[in-house]
Every structure is written in C-alpha cells, then in structure tokens.
Amino acid sequence: MLALLALFVFLCAISAAVGWSEQRSIEQERVVASRLDYQDWLAQAPKHPHDAAHQGLHVFKPPAPLSMVDPGLTPYLGSTLWLQAHRQSDVRFRPATDATGLKRFGTLSVAWIIQVLGPLMILVMGFGLYASEREQGLLRQTLALGVAPSRLAAGKALALISVAALLVAPLLFAGLWAAWNVLGSTSQSYGEVVLRTLGLTGSSFVYLLAWALVVLAVSAWARQARVAIVVLLLGWIAATIAAPRLSADVVRLMLPTPTREGFTTSLDQAMQKSHQAAWLKELGSSTRWGAELPLSQWGKALRVDDQAGYRALDEQFGALWDRFEAQQRVQQWAGIVAPLLAARSISMTLSGTDFAAHRAFAASAEQHRRRMQDLISHDLEKHADARGEQHFTYKAGRELWAQLPPYVPARVGLQQSLMQATPGLLALAAHLGLAFALWWVLAVRRLTP
Amino acid sequence: MSLRAVARLEWSIIRADRTLYWMAALIACVLSIAAFSGASQIRAKTEVLQKLVAADADKTERLQLSWDQVMQGKLRPEPFANPTDPASVGSGLGARYNVLPYEPLAFMALGQADLYPNYYRVTTRNKTTFLYDGELENPWRLLSGAFDMAFVLTYLLPLLAIAWCFQLVSGEREQGTLRLVLASRLSGLQWLATKALVRWAALWLVVCLCVVALVMMQASGSIQWARMLWVLALCGAYLGFWCALCAALNVLRFTSAMNALLLLGAWVLLTLVAPVVLQVVVQWIEPMPSRTELAARTRLVTIEGLRRHQDQLQADYRYVADPGALLPKQGRFEVPARRLASFKIAQEVDREIEALLAQFEVQKARQQAWVERFSWISPAIGMHEALTALAGTDAARYARFQADVAQHHEQWKAFFEPRMTEGIAIQREDFERLPQFEGAAELARPDKVGQASGTRFIALVFLLVGLAWGFSQRNPPERWLKARA
Numbered sequence: 001m002l003a004l005l006a007l008f009v010f011l012c013a014i015s016a017a018v019g020w021s022e023q024r025s026i027e028q029e030r031v032v033a034s035r036l037d038y039q040d041w042l043a044q045a046p047k048h049p050h051d052a053a054h055q056g057l058h059v060f061k062p063p064a065p066l067s068m069v070d071p072g073l074t075p076y077l078g079s080t081l082w083l084q085a086h087r088q089s090d091v092r093f094r095p096a097t098d099a100t101g102l103k104r105f106g107t108l109s110v111a112w113i114i115q116v117l118g119p120l121m122i123l124v125m126g127f128g129l130y131a132s133e134r135e136q137g138l139l140r141q142t143l144a145l146g147v148a149p150s151r152l153a154a155g156k157a158l159a160l161i162s163v164a165a166l167l168v169a170p171l172l173f174a175g176l177w178a179a180w181n182v183l184g185s186t187s188q189s190y191g192e193v194v195l196r197t198l199g200l201t202g203s204s205f206v207y208l209l210a211w212a213l214v215v216l217a218v219s220a221w222a223r224q225a226r227v228a229i230v231v232l233l234l235g236w237i238a239a240t241i242a243a244p245r246l247s248a249d250v251v252r253l254m255l256p257t258p259t260r261e262g263f264t265t266s267l268d269q270a271m272q273k274s275h276q277a278a279w280l281k282e283l284g285s286s287t288r289w290g291a292e293l294p295l296s297q298w299g300k301a302l303r304v305d306d307q308a309g310y311r312a313l314d315e316q317f318g319a320l321w322d323r324f325e326a327q328q329r330v331q332q333w334a335g336i337v338a339p340l341l342a343a344r345s346i347s348m349t350l351s352g353t354d355f356a357a358h359r360a361f362a363a364s365a366e367q368h369r370r371r372m373q374d375l376i377s378h379d380l381e382k383h384a385d386a387r388g389e390q391h392f393t394y395k396a397g398r399e400l401w402a403q404l405p406p407y408v409p410a411r412v413g414l415q416q417s418l419m420q421a422t423p424g425l426l427a428l429a430a431h432l433g434l435a436f437a438l439w440w441v442l443a444v445r446r447l448t449p
Numbered sequence: 450m451s452l453r454a455v456a457r458l459e460w461s462i463i464r465a466d467r468t469l470y471w472m473a474a475l476i477a478c479v480l481s482i483a484a485f486s487g488a489s490q491i492r493a494k495t496e497v498l499q500k501l502v503a504a505d506a507d508k509t510e511r512l513q514l515s516w517d518q519v520m521q522g523k524l525r526p527e528p529f530a531n532p533t534d535p536a537s538v539g540s541g542l543g544a545r546y547n548v549l550p551y552e553p554l555a556f557m558a559l560g561q562a563d564l565y566p567n568y569y570r571v572t573t574r575n576k577t578t579f580l581y582d583g584e585l586e587n588p589w590r591l592l593s594g595a596f597d598m599a600f601v602l603t604y605l606l607p608l609l610a611i612a613w614c615f616q617l618v619s620g621e622r623e624q625g626t627l628r629l630v631l632a633s634r635l636s637g638l639q640w641l642a643t644k645a646l647v648r649w650a651a652l653w654l655v656v657c658l659c660v661v662a663l664v665m666m667q668a669s670g671s672i673q674w675a676r677m678l679w680v681l682a683l684c685g686a687y688l689g690f691w692c693a694l695c696a697a698l699n700v701l702r703f704t705s706a707m708n709a710l711l712l713l714g715a716w717v718l719l720t721l722v723a724p725v726v727l728q729v730v731v732q733w734i735e736p737m738p739s740r741t742e743l744a745a746r747t748r749l750v751t752i753e754g755l756r757r758h759q760d761q762l763q764a765d766y767r768y769v770a771d772p773g774a775l776l777p778k779q780g781r782f783e784v785p786a787r788r789l790a791s792f793k794i795a796q797e798v799d800r801e802i803e804a805l806l807a808q809f810e811v812q813k814a815r816q817q818a819w820v821e822r823f824s825w826i827s828p829a830i831g832m833h834e835a836l837t838a839l840a841g842t843d844a845a846r847y848a849r850f851q852a853d854v855a856q857h858h859e860q861w862k863a864f865f866e867p868r869m870t871e872g873i874a875i876q877r878e879d880f881e882r883l884p885q886f887e888g889a890a891e892l893a894r895p896d897k898v899g900q901a902s903g904t905r906f907i908a909l910v911f912l913l914v915g916l917a918w919g920f921s922q923r924n925p926p927e928r929w930l931k932a933r934a
Contacts, residue, residue: 097565098813100817106725256493260566290527
C-alpha cells in the first residue's frame with residue numbers, strides 16, 4: 001500500500017513539475033510576443049489604415065495559474081488569435097495537433113491522477129474492510145462483542161476518508177505552488193488562486209469521499225472480498241473510463257455539433273444576408289464592393305460592411321458556443337451517476353481551463369478586433385473618403401495606431417467561475433447524497449455478519 | 450490426464466458455468482454500441498465530403514457559363530468574383546476542396562478523425578490561413594475521446610481477459626479441486642497453459658465473430674478483408690498477452706482477490722499510465738517549436754511584405770472610374786495592383802515560414818518514431834496505434850494528407866502566378882486545366898502495421914511464458930495448493 005501511495009505521490013509531483021515548466025515557458029513567450037506585437041503595431045510606417053488592419057494584431061491567451069494542475073481543455077483549444085480585417089478569426093494551433101496519437105490517451109496532470117487513479121486507490125484500500133473481515137469471521141466476532149454497526153461504520157469511514165484527504169494533499173500543495181508563482185499582470189491574484197485551489201481541493205475531496213462511501217457500502221454488502229473487488233472495479237471502469245466517452249457520444253447524438261463546412265456555410269449566408277440589407281439601406285447598392293461604389297464612399301462602405309457583419313458573427317458564433325456549453329451541461333448533470341464528469345467540470349472551471357474561460361478570451365479578442373476595425377473605418381471615412389478618387393493615397397500614422405490600446409485579455413472572476421461550476425457542484429452533491437444513502441443502508445442499517 | 454482431456458474438461462467447465470455466454474453477450478453489446486457510435490459519426494462526416502465533392506463537380510460548368518456570359522456582355526463582372534480575373538479565380542472563385550475519403554474500417558477507430566478535417570479548401574492565400582484549421586468539435590468531447598471499437602478492444606478487452614483468467618489456479622485452489630488436478634500425470638505448467646489456451650481461444654472466437662459481424666453490418670464501401678484479418682490477428686495476439694499475464698501471475702500463488710488487484714494494477718499501469726507518461730517523455734525529448742514564434746514570424750514577414758509592396762497597395766480600384774477594366778482585352782487582364790500585392794505577400798509568407806513549418810513536421814515525425822520505438826512498454830499503445838493505422842485514421846496518415854495538400858497548394862499557386870504577374874486573362878479552357886488534387890494520403894500497409902505490433906505482442910507472450918516458467922521454479926506446482934501468505 002505504501003508503494004502505491006508513493007507511486008501516486010511521485011506521479012503527482014512529476015505532472016505538477018511538467019505542468020509548471022510548460023506554463024512558465026508559455027507565459028514568458030506570451031508576454032514577450034504580446035509586447036513585440038503591439039510595438040510593431042505602433043511602429044508601422046505611414047500607410048492606408050486598411051492595410052494596417054490586414055497586418056492586424058496577434059493576441060495570445062494567458063495560461064491560467066492553475067493550468068499546471070489541471071490543463072482541462074487547453075490541449076484541444078488554441079491560444080493564438082490573429083485579429084485582422086473583415087472577419088472574426090478562429091483560434092488556431094491546438095496543442096493536441098502538435099502531439100502524437102498518444103495525446104488521445106489523456107494528459108498527465110495532478111487533476112487527472114486524482115480524478116482517475118484516486119478512486120482506484122480508495123477502492124484498493126477499502127474493498128476488504130468489511131468483506132475480508134466477514135470471510136475471516138472477524139466481523140461476526142466484532143459485532144458479537146456489542147460494537148454497534150454505526151460505530152463500526154463510522155470508524156471504517158473515518159479511516160478511508162483519511163486516505164481520501166491524503167490523496168488530495170498533492171493538489172493542495174501544487175495549487176499553493178501555483179499561487180506562489182503567479183505570473184504576469186493579467187493573471188489572477190495570489191488570493192484568488194489560493195481560493196480557487198481551496199475550492200478545487202475541497203471538490204476533489206468530496207469526489208473521493210463519495211467513492212469512499214460507495215466502496216464501504218459494497219464491501220459491507222459483499223459476502224466475499226473477490227465479489228466486492230469485482231463489483232467495485234466494474235463500477236470504477238464504467239464510471240471513470242467508459243462513462244466520459246459514452247456520455248460524450250450520447251450528447252453528440254442529442255445535440256449535434258455542426259461540421260466546420262456547415263458552420264462556415266451558415267456563417268457566410270448570415271453575413272451575406274446582413275451585408276445585403278445594410279448595403280442596400282446605407283449605400284443604395286445590393287452588391288458588396290461592386291463596381292458602382294465610388295471611392296469617395298469606400299471608408300463609409302467599410303464601416304457599414306463591418307458593422308453589418310458583427311451581428312451575424314455574434315449570432316453564429318454565439319449559437320455554436322451555446323451548443324458546446326449545452327453539451328457540457330448535459331454531461332455535468334450526468335455526474336450524478338458518473339461523478340468523474342462532475343468533478344472534472346468543477347476542476348477545469350475553477351482552474352480557469354474550461355470552455356467558459358476560452359469563450360471569454362475569444363469574445364474579448366473579437367471586441368478588440370472590432371475596436372481596431374471601427375477606428376480604421378471612422379478614420380477612413382473622415383480623411384480618405386474626402387479625397388474622392390484619390391482615396392487610396394491617404395496614409396495614417398502613429399497617432400492613429402496609438403489610439404488602439406494594447407489588448408487586455410478577459411478574466412473570468414471567481415464568482416463567475418462558481419456560477420459556471422454550479423451544475424457540476426449540484427451533481428456532485430447529489431451523487432454524494434446517493435453514496436451516503438447507500439452507505440447508510442448497507443453499512444449501518446442492514447449490516448450482517 | 451492428457452492435454453486434450455484437460456482442454457475438454459476446461460471447455461465443459463466453461464460451458465457449464467455459462468460465464469462465456471454472459472461475456473459474449475457483454476462483448477457483443479459493448480462492441481455494437483461502439484460500432485454504431487463510430488459508424489454514425491463516419492456517416493455524418495462522409496455526407497459532408499460527398500456534399501463538397503458534389504458542389505465542386507459542377508463548378509467547372511458553372512464557371513464556364515459565367516465566363517461565357519461575361520465575355521458576351523450578358524453579365525457585368527463583380528470586382529472580387531470575376532471569372533476572367535486570375536486573382537478572383539485563384540483566391541476563391543475557382544477553389545476546390547482537397548478531400549480525403551474515409552476508409553471502410555474508419556468507423557472501428559476514429560483516431561484523429563475528430564481532430565483533423567478530411568478536407569481543405571486550397572486558394573492562393575498563404576497556407577497558414579487554411580492548412581492548420583482543425584475540425585469543428587466540442588473540446589470537451591475531444592478530451593473525453595470517442596467510444597469506438599478501438600476503445601473497446603484496447604481498453605475493455607484486456608479487462609474481460611483478466612476477469613476470464615484471473616483465477617486459473619487460485620480459483621481451483623479456493624474451490625478445493627486443485628489437489629485432484631495436480632494428481633494427474635500432466636505437469637502443473639502444462640495444465641495451466643492448456644487452461645489458459647482454451648480460455649484465450651474461446652474469448653478470441655467471440656471477439657472474432659462480433660467484429661466480423663459488425664464490420665459486415667457497418668462498414669461503408671467494400672470490406673477490406675486483409676485489413677480486417679489483421680485486426681482479428683492483432684486482437685488474438687493482444688488477448689494472448691493478457692491471458693499469458695494472468696497465467697504467469699497465477700503461478701505466484703496469490704489469492705483470487707489479490708490476483709484481481711495485481712492484474713488490474715498492471716492494466717492501469719500499461720493502459721492508462723504508460724501512454725500518458727510516454728507522451729510527456731517524448732515531448733520532453735523532442736519538443737515542438739513554439740507556435741508563438743510561428744505567429745510572430747508570420748507577422749514580421751507580413752509587415753515586411755506590406756512595406757515592400759507599399760506602392761502597389763496604394764493603387765486605387767481602377768474599375769470605379771473605368772468599368773471596362775473588369776473585362777479582358779485580347780486575352781490580357783490587368784490584375785489590380787492591390788490584389789497582386791496581396792498575392793505576392795502570401796507567397797513571401799509561405800516561403801519565409803516554410804523552414805519553421807517544416808520543423809514542426811520534423812519534430813512530430815521524430816516524436817512518432819520515439820512512440821514506435823517505445824510502444825513495447827505498453828501493448829495498449831501498440832494496439833491503439835495499429836488499429837488507427839489499419840482504419841486509416843492515424844496521425845501519420847493525416848500528416849501525409851496535409852503534405853499532399855501543401856503540394857497541391859504549390860501547384861495551384863504555380864498555375865496562377867504567371868497569369869497574375871503577366872496579366873493573362875483566364876480562358877474558358879483554363880477551368881478544365883486547373884490543377885487537380887491527386888493526393889491519396891497512402892494508407893499504412895496492413896501487413897507492415899500488423900506485423901510490427903503483432904510481433905511485439907507475441908514476443909511479450911513468450912516473455913511471460915518464460916517468466917511463468919521462472920516463477921514455477923520458486924513456486925513448484927506441489928506448493929500451489931497453499932496460497933501465499
């Protein structure tokens with residue numbers, strides 16, 4: 001048992017070290033790249049502002065401090081956005097595409113170890129607590145001595161709960177280490193990371209506590225230790241290995257995700273409809289950038305075109321992201337029976353590596369792009385359109401570039417994260433209630449020697 | 450008792466306790482769910498590909514029609530959708546999808562099919578604008594993985610083998626029948642090996658029947674029998690490893706509960722922990738270049754391009770003053786300077802970042818080589834890699850597809866570059882001469898994949914047989930009657 005515990009702690013230490021090292025190098029690169037990118041924006045030679053928009057800006061998502069303990073969805077989401085003229089960009093360069101097929105086996109992290117291997121440790125240590133004693137006749141002797149089943153149950157539960165507390169300790173230490181090393185001005189504050197770590201540790205403890213109660217209940221019910229271990233192992237495999245995949249596929253059938261081609265077509269159609277209406281209303285033309293557009297209205301056309309697209313972009317991207325969140329919510333509720341789903345969702349939400357954090361980043365980056373676009377089209381309307389046929393001889397300089405402030409990534413506050421985690425927390429609480437009831441019935445009320 | 454008698458006896462025990470029937474029902478049920486899930490996903494993805502191919506099919510005709518109408522003066526060309534303008538045709542109007550069809554066995558192992566798209570729309574824009582788009586998928590689902598047949602065969606099948614064989618000796622001892630068995634003239638090891646062999650054969654037969662039936666029901670297109678036979682052979686070898694492990698452990702005289710625990714520990718280590726640890730090690734040995742640096746380099750090249758082509762970018766849209774500028778004159782078409790500059794900048798970006806992009810591919814190939822070199826540490830890695838390679842959804846095949854698309858992108862640009870720079874209008878017959886995508890992202894050879902993984906599994910089986918023999922020297926069969934304390 002000690003060897004198993006040592007292996008568990010060793011794996012946690014290794015994954016925390018790897019996570020911390022990766023997070024540190026990504027953050028250092030991001031800070032430098034963001035600064036240089038903005039400097040390049042400011043240092044542009046005088047040029048037509050629309051060309052400046054084609055140069056655009058890169059924005060980078062800062063890694064959340066607790067991503068070192070739970071990278072969550074990070075490997076499957078990009079962190080770089082190129083803000084350019086005309087259209088909202090999609091986040092590129094997902095780390096998973098820079099890895100071999102082994103990435104699909106999972107990502108080594110402290111959270112993964114606790115969520116997947118933690119219950120197994122509890123199971124190994126607890127399956128025989130009643131069943132082995134029953135097989136050896138010790139349980140009959142203990143009960144014959146007058147020990148009340150409730151006292152016996154409480155004692156055994158306390159022992160296994162202590163193991164659960166021990167297992168989440170690496171998470172607490174790694175989280176506090178992350179708080180100590182909070183980097184960059186845009187990251188969460190020290191205090192917030194500590195609070196998030198406490199929440200993360202607490203929810204992980206509740207998750208393992210529920211497992212401990214189930215293990216005790218099954219052990220109290222089984223006549224033989226081997227029956228207990230087989231039933232528990234089946235439960236563990238179903239709940240931690242099969243359930244995440246199965247639930248993801250079931251949800252996909254219930255709430256299908258559009259294909260990239262389908263999404264692009266739908267977005268194109270929505271944009272076209274919106275553009276047509278705006279061009280007709282504001283510029284008296286049904287053709288975008290048609291031959292009849294005078295250059296004296298080029299800047300105005302750019303503004304009209306951009307602003308008409310914003311609504312379509314919001315609707316289309318909003319619908320897609322809402323779909324992702326709805327799919328996630330169904331799986332969070334499935335956490336009532338497969339607690340890993342609830343625990344994983346809470347963990348990534350509190351770590352700031354969930355989809356909501358990514359959505360906040362992508363939305364704030366798009367707002368920044370729109371700020372750039374509006375700045376440019378207003379400037380063109382004001383200065384270049386007046387030149388008529390000489391529109392494209394207009395050049396803006398640093399005064400215009402400096403009007404666009406540096407990008408500040410959006411932060412998801414603790415309160416917002418807690419709101420996001422609520423379905424997962426409720427599902428986990430419900431699961432704990434069920435586990436407690438099972439334990440109460442099998443290990444306290446109906447315990448037989 | 451002869452070996453044949455032991456085999457017969459074991460078979461009658463198996464038939465009598467009905468576990469095999471339950472297990473067969475479980476395997477059939479789980480594999481069916483997995484096959485249905487995989488097939489429905491591949492079917493939806495295939496429909497998308499068919500839609501794209503169908504949309505592209507009549508594109509030549511449509512473009513030729515609109516070209517005719519422009520040339521006959523029946524249609525006024527739009528500045529950014531002009532069929533006579535090489536810039537318009539090359540940058541989107543004539544663009545076609547490069548498609549990688551799904552293989553008939555893809556439903557068995559989705560592999561990387563949910564991460565990478567099987568289609569790219571190639572234009573004259575630089576390749577970072579389209580070649581690194583992922584398939585649209587909920588990241589939560591990507592994190593969870595797919596419930597496909599590869600998952601069942603790689604993760605769950607070993608558990609069934611463990612449940613089936615974990616008490617080969619300990620079960621007999623705990624039921625009190627071991628003494629009788631050991632009294633026969635067969636050696637303990639021969640008896641154990643026969644028992645394990647019978648159980649392995651029964652389980653493999655069930656798996657074979659289920660897989661063949663499901664493939665015949667769900668495979669899209671003609672069944673690739675050679676690949677399927679390799680899948681079955683790999684299942685046999687993979688099961689062989691787990692049954693041999695159970696047999697070797699049983700020699701050590703642990704109780705059934707302890708056997709179950711130890712075997713499950715081995716399963717956790719080999720199936721869950723080893724692959725993720727190997728991934729970390731491989732990334733540490735062969736780190737990928739920085740994507741942040743790629744973004745920075747792309748930006749710098751773009752800035753330089755914007756500066757270099759500043760004069761062309763300043764040019765106005767002549768068509769506003771002269772609508773006739775949108776029509777070709779004696780086979781010539783003057784591409785607007787701004788569009789020509791954008792094309793040149795895209796060319797420069799492609800050229801300048803080529804070396805950096807190549808580094809990503811090189812590092813990925815090196816990582817893959819390390820994975821192949823060390824996949825013997827976990828049969829699960831070998832099984833998963835082999836199944837995805839046989840299904841045509843492995844990372845290496847998607848890398849080959851991307852390389853094919855990149856090559857086609859070069860051909861596409863080479864077709865349009867002289868037309869754009871020398872001001873040659875698109876002719877009617879040019880639509881039929883547009884470069885066609887001929888990349889097929891060659892599938893991994895089934896015998897090569899099967900032999901590589903199968904050989905490893907069989908070598909591991911021999912290793913375990915050797916270990917069992919070694920264990921039996923310290924734990925001779927006469928001591929098997931007493932469980933280890």
